[in-house]
Amino acid sequence: MTQQDTTIDPCLTTLRDTDRDRYLACLLAPADKRPALAALYAFNAEIARIRDLVREPLPGEVRMQWWRDLLEGTPHGESLANPVASALLDAIEAHNLPRQTLINMIEARIFDLYDDVFEDRNALEGYAGETASALIQLASIVLSPEDAARNAEAAGHAGVAQAMAGMLLLMPLHRRRGQVYIPGDMLAAAGLDRESFLEGRDKERISAAIEIFCTHAQDHLASARRVAIAKSVFPAFIPVALADSAISAAKRAGASLLEKPIQPSQLQRQWLLAKASFLKRF
Known part of the structure; x- marks a missing residue:
């Protein structure tokens, strides 16, 4: 074009x-x-x-x-x-x-x-399902209504993983605003609440909360990858190709994620998108 x-x-x-x-x-x-x-x-x-x-x-x-x-x-x-x-x-x-x-x-x-916190991971998944997952499914309908129906479950898991990756990428911005997208049950599992997470002092527990969050995102991504996506609707899934590297980088960063963005370069992102489009894998 x-x-x-x-x-x-x-x-x-x-x-x-x-x-x-x-x-x-x-x-x-x-x-x-x-x-x-x-x-x-x-x-x-x-x-x-x-x-x-x-x-x-x-x-x-x-x-x-x-x-x-x-x-x-x-x-x-x-x-x-x-x-x-x-x-x-x-x-x-x-x-x-x-x-x-x-x-x-x-x-x-x-x-x-x-600036509310999701009560638990079910609330997080509901939000992601109605935003990122729904967008993938709507795009799939545009591409092929028949195949969209068959790949709805994959769209659900992929959207949750994609939404969670986006939350990790934006975590420094969210913290400055007073927003926390890690659900309350995940924070509690690490011994934190909204205020102590935003305070940023307990690096060990913050790293643990981020790791729990990342592991949950990776589980959804793995579930989406187990489904053979129809080629006709695969373009709707191309943006999901950026999720894996973001989640992995956030897991490595731990508590430093609150201060230091992990967004890869535009060139890296373009390469990942093009690779996914060519290989039909995200």
């Missing part, structure tokens, strides 16, 4: 600036599926970054409600002038995408606006 081609699609342009990894994964998908995939990924990027754009939860909830109204069929007057919103509605219509799944994604993202 040429530079001119990417500027024609406003969703790809949005992705290039807000979610570079899914932008590149989108370019590795079949050309005729890119507009719908770009619309889904751009929508996800828009709701995922709302916490970055607001100082208080209430304005964030207002932004979430804007998207919810759009999907529930009561859009605001200017909604269709938003290129991402317009493209998302086109994708829903063209591929018969379930609106409720998209609405559930918005509902789950409200958690990001606050």
Whole structure:
């Protein structure tokens, strides 16, 4: 795809600036599926970054409600002038995408606006299932509805692993905000709570909590890898190829993860995405 081609699609342009990894994964998908995939990924990027754009939860909830109204069929007057919103509605219509799944994604993202801790790993998995897993499944429907149904379980596990890897990558930022995405039961197993984790003094216990979290993420990734993903829907799984290295790096970093980001270079990430696309393995 040429530079001119990417500027024609406003969703790809949005992705290039807000979610570079899914932008590149989108370019590795079949050309005729890119507009719908770009619309889904751009929508996800828009709701995922709302916490970055607001100082208080209430304005964030207002932004979430804007998207919810759009999907529930009561859009605001200017909604269709938003290129991402317009493209998302086109994708829903063209591929018969379930609106409720998209609405559930918005509902789950409200958690990001606050500084609460997941009660336990089941709550974490529920959040990841309604966000990252749902996005993989929606992208799979765009690519092949028949194969999407057969690979739904793999999408579930892969999405949880991917979401948890993202939480590890963003842990220094989350700590500065007062956010902790390690569930309460995992913190308790390491002898910590939200406050002591954020305080960052007990390096040994913080490392233990991060290791528990990483091991759980690796278990989900292993479960996803045991499934033979249909080639037709594999492009939906390409972004998951970045999860393994992130989880492994976080496990090695331990408590230093609170201070030191582990994000690999853009070149490394591009290589991992391209490799996964070629080998059909993540």
